[in-house]
Amino acid sequence: MGKFLFTGTYTLDGRRNVATEGGTARAEAVSALCAALGGSVESMHFRVDHDDFVIIADMPDSVSTAAAKTIVTNTGTINAEAVPLLTPEEMDHACKITADFRPPGS
Secondary structure (H helix, E strand, C coil), X not given: CEEEEEEEXXXXXXXXXXXXXXXXXXXXXXXXXXXXXXXXEEEEEECCCCCCEEEEEEECCHHHHHHHHHHHHCCCCEEEEXXXXXXXXXXXXXXXXXXXXXXXXX
16 A cells, blocks of 8 residues: 545536535545545545645555546546655655666756
């Protein structure tokens, strides 16, 4: 399992539906989707700025994460992004990996 950050915005229809159904109904739908894909929601929060929501979820892998994003965006009422999150220990490990790389112009 890995942690993923989902962020997104609702379309006008999506916002209207959230206003009608409420935030709890959205959180339940998100939890059900993640569970169906073998994952779980750690937390979901609504925002009042550029993004309408932020979700931190434990997902089995990047394929199930991509499936969740595709299922959600195919509704036409949500624009979503998903990115993997690293633990401090995973970041420590990543910082120790080296490889040659030629930057542009060199």
